[in-house]
Amino acid sequence: MGFVTAVSPAPVSLEEAVHAAARRARLAARVLAQTTTADKDRALHAAADALLAAADTVLTANAEDVATAAADGTPDSVLDRLRLTPDRIDGIASGLRQVAGLPDPVGVTLEGTTLPNGLETRRVSVPLGVVGMIYEARPNVTVDAFGLTLKSGNAVLLRGSSSAARTNAALVDVLRAALVAVGLPADAVQLLSSEDRATVTHLIRARGLVDVVVPRGGAGLISAVVRDATVPTIETGVGNCHVYVDASADLDIAERIVLNAKTRRVSVCNAAETVLIDRAVADAAVPRLVAALEEHDVRVHGDLPGLIPATAADWEQEYLSHDIALAVVDGVDGAIEHIDRYGTGHTEAIVARDVAAARTFTARVDAAAVMVNASTAFTDGEQFGFGAEIGISTQKLHARGPMGLRELTSSKWIVWGDGHVRPA
């Protein structure tokens, strides 16, 4: 196959290997920036076809990864995220076709005017260039990231986890061959070695060669990337999300939303980790919500009698498990104060019938998404109608909330004149 060794284990240093991959990516990105929508979509369909055709090879590689991970004592929940099946490969391939069906985010005139002096200005969307993705176990991210970056005219450097190394190599092999088959540069997608942690360091410090790095994974990964990067980064995903039940809440709705936000999938960043209950309704709401949660095998941590005693860590942590913290607060002001202190700026929800409480909450809570009478689980690119998602930004710069194709673009001002010079 020969496509997979994006970074050769040659005599060069690891840093030089990463830089060389980034330089190849830049050349590929230059081609992709000028590739038509039709050609990019053709490449996405070719990649989907190739993926289905190579399903056996990919599944074999994946089975080896899963077996190694299982032998290493990896927990079942992680094994499940690592595992591919024929159905999952079908899903990944149809994801590529979905991206092909989305509008091209590049070349859109975002604004523009004719200035008083006759100069015509236009701001046009352009690709970012070279995107670095650093992510953990799930191999579907490999293909999703490829699809989204290709459609948005970017080259991507992938740094997955070592537990998925064989699977990722097999997938990238297929994707690179598909690009070559349609006349696009294979180096639009490259897999960096996951053997050495230093690959990450070199990638996030390849300033001038890499335009943006998106870390996707646990809090530890993300904070390490953000701390050490010199390349601009987009922080994603850590969600210590709260559901606040106001005194004015319909308790049926509150129960439904708390249960959905906590138990729909406990390992995702938009899952609720703390429920806040208005003191004015605590007598009725606390026993009811605690009972409902416990009935769904959720352990409730808090300072109230009958709960698992809470420590400071309970308010701060993203459990990602069947645990939730519960606190009684003084109305919407108390809820906002708690969220200001412990929230991670991902998603915060209020359950309320009172318009004033809901408006205060939406205006003052500082988060990527604020929900009124809706589950935190809705913060998601597909749910928001983006068709696909590269991650959920919890920072304020560039993108905030679910990131789709548009968030993988920058812009450029193009100004036409006829000999205009600027007066002193």
Added chain:
Amino acid sequence: MGFVTAVSPAPVSLEEAVHAAARRARLAARVLAQTTTADKDRALHAAADALLAAADTVLTANAEDVATAAADGTPDSVLDRLRLTPDRIDGIASGLRQVAGLPDPVGVTLEGTTLPNGLETRRVSVPLGVVGMIYEARPNVTVDAFGLTLKSGNAVLLRGSSSAARTNAALVDVLRAALVAVGLPADAVQLLSSEDRATVTHLIRARGLVDVVVPRGGAGLISAVVRDATVPTIETGVGNCHVYVDASADLDIAERIVLNAKTRRVSVCNAAETVLIDRAVADAAVPRLVAALEEHDVRVHGDLPGLIPATAADWEQEYLSHDIALAVVDGVDGAIEHIDRYGTGHTEAIVARDVAAARTFTARVDAAAVMVNASTAFTDGEQFGFGAEIGISTQKLHARGPMGLRELTSSKWIVWGDGHVRPA
């Protein structure tokens, strides 16, 4: 007045002092985020009034800064940037009034929809929060940054240069008193000590307390900030700008644009630093442009006979002086190749009558602004009609090109439902 000691020289460490200032800024930012447009505009006019009323105090402080700098042997061009006059103070004050007249960038619904399940989503512009500004000599930046950040609902931490310390302290004193007078928190603007370089380090690493840092100044300052920051930064201003004269160019226009781009003001980031001439027209264009430049006291560096011999550094550097590099290239492809290699992604211009050359140049040059038959000097917030400018971003994330009020905002998704939960 007692407003100026934003960072007290108390027994706490410098880091703690910076963090304490940032915490006060966060509290102020929370107030500003909820302040109406009318109240923010009132504060801007109050600040303008206060500045005019305190002009003598500010001028006295400035005279001391200028005298100290002059005694230290500071060059005249830098002294000129440091110096305030009654006219300049008038200009700064009217700048604040202009910002008051601009539309409020906060609270704008940027997009939104009703999802198939009935959830109503809206993405609304919100302030970034706490903005750190790190800048060099010019004291007008102190007031401009205050005006733009206040209007966009942000608190600002200012870290100016020590050579302007007295002037900046006097200005910030006036601004803080003006805020208090209209009932807004003084801590919306704070001046950090410029005595110790470590203030910068603590500011750019105050992750979680500061939302964005904008360095404005020379290449050394900017690259140091970008290298060491853990807070998201917006890189501004370094401009190794090129003017490419295509074979199809009207040479009258070419001469006019090259002269304007180079000599209008040599110390600004949008000044031209290299002129590239199409080989096909070199015989006619080179002697003419060199003669015109030399007539305007510009030293021309290059590999051609009669020019000051160029070294590798000439192609890379931002002269910011009456110097320009000149190279002959092979058509538009050669120009793009040269710019890809040496450009800093600020502003690149082509002079051409040929549509195909102009379209190739605008499509393929990777820069914040690309000019066709117009001077590079037009890359400027006021020229672009923004009314004011916080800097010119040369990075691709968040903002690219001149940054006005809008670029000082983020956004937040607000989603209204009536008990919506997400299916498994």
